[in-house]
Amino acid sequence: MTPHVIEPDPQAGAAVKAADRAHVFHSWSAQGLIDPLAVAGAEGSYFWDYDGNRYLDFTSGLVYTNIGYQHPKVVAAVQEQAGKLATFAPAFAIDVRSEAARLIAERTPGDLDKIFFTNGGAEAVENAVRMARLHTGRTKVLSAYRSYHGATSTAINLTGDPRRWASDTASAGVVHFWAPFLYRSPFYATTEAEESARALQHLEDTIAFEGPQTVAAIILETVPGTAGIMTPPPGYLAGVREICDRYGIVFVLDEVMAGFGRTGKWFAADHFDVVPDLLTFAKGVNSGYVPLGGVAISAEIAATFDKRPYPGGLTYSGHPLACAAAVATLNVMADEKVVEHAAHIGEHVLGPGLRELAERHPCVGEVRGLGVFWALDLVRNKETREPLVPYNAAGEANAPMAAFAAAAKKNGLWPFVNMNRTHAVPACTVSEAEAKEGLAALDAALAVADEHT
Ligand code: PMP
Secondary structure, eight states: OOOOOOOOOHHHHHHHHHHHHHHOOOTTSOGGGOOOOOEEEEEBTEEEETTSOEEEETTHHHHTOTTOBTOHHHHHHHHHHHHHHSOOOTTSOOHHHHHHHHHHHHHSSTTOOEEEEESSHHHHHHHHHHHHHHHHSOOEEEEESSOOOOSSHHHHHHOOSGGGGGGOOTTSSEEEEOOOOGGGOTTOOOSHHHHHHHHHHHHHHHHHHHOGGGEEEEEEESSOTTTTOOOOOTTHHHHHHHHHHHHTOEEEEEOTTTTTTTTSSSSTHHHHTOOOSEEEEOGGGTTTSSOOEEEEEOHHHHHHTSSSOOOOOOTTTTOHHHHHHHHHHHHHHHHTTHHHHHHHHIIIIIHHHHHHHHHHOTTEEEEEEETTEEEEEEEEETTTTEESSOTTOOGGGGHHHHHHHHHHHHTTEEOEEETTEEEEOOOTTOOHHHHHHHHHHHHHHHHHHHTTO
């Protein structure tokens, strides 16, 4: 894509920032300690500020702009829908809503053919859990420690990472377990086969001690995202499927981040030939141009609510503007072979490029990922695998990661940074040249992190 001509306007930028600081209360932040960048525009894989600095976005927003910023076909579809029917309540049949549901159902695995729409990922998780509880008549839900499922009440309880701590409530019926992660194995395993087998045994033991008759659902991110992009070892997800079948437990795969092309297939589940009972999605479904999420529901669970009402709904469920963006996005992804492109970039550019960086940089402990979904696990010491910063570090303790992020930005790359990891998660439409530009900027930033090994 031809780079957008950027007209610097620092004065306008200062005004935007002042208004933001006066009135916007930001997520996950100490309001007095943050200094948000004022963004003037975005296109494709890039965004830019009012001072004329352009950044290659290796975060895809919050890992959602799968087709990049300002795709003309999606922008036009939203504009057209706004002119035709800007809004209409969920209880009615609307052409663009049923078309979005049809296109999603066509792409989800197995018989996940009914779509319940939400406004985002957390609401999708909330509703998946409610469906599982009503379907089974049981209450407990098992989720993994290294996970993120959203910031609403049940979703944050299911979340395994430290963002849960401040919102933990005593008895939400949530039980955490360890999912496989060979590089930092909770099971002291040394091979993928061992890790998979021990993780499955641990899950079975957890179910046995909780009481199988009390467990409504097991929820897993197919490839955990925010917690570190840990591709599960062969056999693990199939094993979980088998355990769920054996105990009558609903298997929920959370594909809010991994879905819609991110891993180089439509859904990450397609890599493992596993079909869940419920699949949650959001983000990439319409690249976030208008908020949209949902639950894809199996025929069996949908049948539970055939004669009995489903007790849940949202005012903006299946909002026409969001659905128009989804229809346009899914058509663009098919027409422009975006999923195939993401697989190609992963296999031929990002994967090899990141592995090459790992060989040269003492701070890179492990590279893992697939498609346009990659993590670099940064360490002080490759032998001991001691993380570059302590778990959940803040302030001075987090200085090495902060220095890495600052160096990346100085080199024109906006990096995703979480604990001791950086994730390379550009748009699925990122070109080879852009991906290589990102690798060069990472190279420079990793050299700064190397100083802390
Ligand atoms: N599940 C997963 C796997 C996610 O990555 C996220 C968001 N990062 C969510 C759920 C929550 O989605 P939202 O922020 O749209 O509520």
